[in-house]
Amino acid sequence: MKRLSVMIGAALACACSGLAAPAMAAEAPPALNVVLKPHVPAGTAGYIDVTMSFQTPSLQAGAPLVRLPLQLVGIPTARYDGDALTARDDQGPLALEISEEKPQPEGVYRRWSVKRPTKGDVVVSFRAPPRVVTASTNNGPLFDLRAENGGFEGAGVGFLATPAAEGPYSVDLKWDMSDMPAGSRGVWSLGEGEVKAVVPSQVLSFSYYAAGPLKSQSSATDSRLNVYWLSEPPFDAKAFSTWVSKFYNYTSTFFGDTKSSYRVFMRQNPYAGTGGTALAHSFMFGYYPPAKPTVEDLRDLVAHEMAHTWPMLEGSHGETAWYSEGTAEYYSLLMAYRAGLLTLDEYLASINQRADGYYASPSRNMTTADAAKLFWKDPVMQKDPYGRGFLYLVQTNAAILAKSGGKRSLDDVVLEIYRRTEKQEPHGVAEWLQLVGKEIGPAEAQAAFDTMKSGKTLVIPDNAFAPCFKVVSEQRHAFELGYVRSNSGSDAVVTDLKPDSAAARAGVKNGDKILKAPDASKAWKSEKTEVTGVFERDGKSYTVTYLPRGGAVEAYHWERAKGAAPTCKF
Ligand SMILES: [Zn+2]
Structure with a gap:
């Protein structure tokens, strides 16, 4: 959805x-x-x-x-x-x-x-x-x-x-x-x-x-x-x-x-x-x-x-969306699991869906600044901070758990940011880096943050959700609608068509009017789901169906570890 x-x-x-x-x-x-x-x-x-x-x-x-x-x-x-x-x-x-x-x-x-x-x-x-x-x-x-x-x-x-x-x-x-x-x-x-x-x-x-x-x-x-x-x-x-x-x-x-x-x-x-x-x-x-x-x-x-009610960093949307969207994704799942509102299998499926969203994202190798520039133009870009932020927070949590021997977690940092928000004390990116730095070391905190911002593919550490879940690497095909939906007067039209995309192979051309946009919301989540769109060229409408996926990329997901307890504490 x-x-x-x-x-x-x-x-x-x-x-x-x-x-x-x-x-x-x-x-x-x-x-x-x-x-x-x-x-x-x-x-x-x-x-x-x-x-x-x-x-x-x-x-x-x-x-x-x-x-x-x-x-x-x-x-x-x-x-x-x-x-x-x-x-x-x-x-x-x-x-x-x-x-x-x-x-x-x-x-x-x-x-x-x-x-x-x-x-x-x-x-x-x-x-x-x-x-x-x-x-x-x-x-x-x-x-x-x-x-x-x-x-x-x-x-x-x-x-x-x-x-x-x-x-x-x-x-x-x-x-x-x-x-x-x-x-x-x-x-x-x-x-x-x-x-x-x-x-x-x-x-x-x-x-x-x-x-x-x-x-x-x-x-x-x-x-x-x-x-x-x-x-x-x-x-x-x-x-x-x-x-x-x-x-x-x-x-x-x-x-x-x-x-x-x-x-x-x-x-x-x-x-x-x-x-x-x-x-x-x-x-x-x-x-x-x-x-x-x-x-x-x-x-x-x-x-x-x-x-979204609670975690918040000061700063522009482009600078802080990874935190607001990342924490909303991370804590919506974690709180529901801890409250007994999601089963372990539902939790596993949900975190995998978030990881899929990230690894299949056409923006995952863009800098956060470049992705933010396209935020209002391309609905697909609006999802960028969700998966990127989620995985970066998963990484950060794993690093804090490892460093503290399981005594401290991302919760300690996020709760401190919220305390500062309530007290109207500074709570921007600098404070985030300082707080994470206190947990895992300033250089490590800065390096992980820079990696996330730079668009280098995020790798899930082995201890994230261990010992219950293990990390598995795989090849995935990134979601690729194949073009940008732009406004021309009151019409939506195709621009920036990728010549080697499935959309182009299906016959879509730059400048075609979009009568019924392909529904990306379902196809985004599944590599096998095709989309159907109705377009118009020279006054004639036509319908195309295609699989909106690009080339293979390295990706990760979690599986239940063998012999792990049926209930797990995260
Ligand atoms: Zn949100």
């Missing part, structure tokens, strides 16, 4: 971990009252009317009031063209000027600035339409607001024009359900119904909102973990929620986090594609019902996204 890392959300998940705490400053942050009023008139997808009241912002003429991206990582937002967004203050209607900010790699933000100085409180109003999605919509990060089964689910950044000034604000968020059927519920990542929280503007944007005939399940022991859905899923929602809840309890306890809460939202895609995005204290995933996903299929995705 497709996973997308979302650095913005992951960063926030930690940045706002103290958001329930009372403000320390003598002066309370300015009030920001948000009212969300969903309405689904019969036979329509409906909309959410949004009213946002700023407490005396005292803006000068020309100062920005609110902002919203036009698109974020390819996902279109509500935009609010023309006069769809209005404002007023004590002096009456407040004229706004629309402008666009300097483009960022993830998208262009639109801002609304006031044309005259403001007087008193400012009230901003707009009607949020859900995004229209169809069978041909591209899968991507879950930033858009969508209608489903008489309700709505989506991220703030897809429909909420949020304060241009970062804040923090004393937010009072309310749901007005007067136009909705009885029993309708409104949920934000930070709570259900009315929620008061001191948060920066970014948290309003990078969190989830759901309203309508929501069903939910809470963790049995407390209500720190809640799962929500609008449509009954094709899998056992209760079994799924129980698994997720146990994982959350175990992992949050491991990191010493006994306060924060977490919300999981699930929604249905009208197109073939599964994916999840982690935002503040929450994540949402979408699935394609005809694919009949199982609890087993989805729990990996869920555990990965939840594991």
Whole structure:
């Protein structure tokens, strides 16, 4: 299944971990009252009317009031063209000027600035339409607001024009359900119904909102973990929620986090594609019902996204993605195994799948910097930090175990990084190297890190997961779609076609329009899975099926060691 890392959300998940705490400053942050009023008139997808009241912002003429991206990582937002967004203050209607900010790699933000100085409180109003999605919509990060089964689910950044000034604000968020059927519920990542929280503007944007005939399940022991859905899923929602809840309890306890809460939202895609995005204290995933996903299929995705809550390095996405994605992969599996949520064989299969992902990756011999440059362009590149980070952490753990005679492990370093994150002490790549250096020696720590960054193939040490699992080397064929999917106007087209690839041999040419992209999400995991794509050249469509694999590469995996105990401690 497709996973997308979302650095913005992951960063926030930690940045706002103290958001329930009372403000320390003598002066309370300015009030920001948000009212969300969903309405689904019969036979329509409906909309959410949004009213946002700023407490005396005292803006000068020309100062920005609110902002919203036009698109974020390819996902279109509500935009609010023309006069769809209005404002007023004590002096009456407040004229706004629309402008666009300097483009960022993830998208262009639109801002609304006031044309005259403001007087008193400012009230901003707009009607949020859900995004229209169809069978041909591209899968991507879950930033858009969508209608489903008489309700709505989506991220703030897809429909909420949020304060241009970062804040923090004393937010009072309310749901007005007067136009909705009885029993309708409104949920934000930070709570259900009315929620008061001191948060920066970014948290309003990078969190989830759901309203309508929501069903939910809470963790049995407390209500720190809640799962929500609008449509009954094709899998056992209760079994799924129980698994997720146990994982959350175990992992949050491991990191010493006994306060924060977490919300999981699930929604249905009208197109073939599964994916999840982690935002503040929450994540949402979408699935394609005809694919009949199982609890087993989805729990990996869920555990990965939840594991993002705690481990975090300071620094740009390109510099630290190996850590955020690597630890999410490493700890989602390890915590589930330790909690008894994965059997030993399931754990073995899962770590082998991660190793396969790395050894079959077309980016494994690129530097991390080169892979990061292609991150937004090529979906396959988005997976680079996962496998690379995972295997590097496996290596690091093996080195620490060997050096300490089994007394210390990667856990000690990752927990110390998390402690520093919570204490707002420096916790970047330099601190990582210093902490690993203390365990295995500074030169060794630096050399292993440089190898990972350089793109030299990572070799799994024999003692990784010993004595239960032994390392086996083999020849593998790297995943190779054969071309880069690029945008040309509103079309997706083939570029950078590899002349010696299976795609080229199947007849695909540079410049061909991609009508239905080959589904890499399954083929990525299995060397024998072919892909089928529909392309168009000179106005004629054609279908090709091919095995998306390149030349042989050296690879490693694990097997159960002979005579090893049936239970193993990792
Ligand atoms: Zn991730």
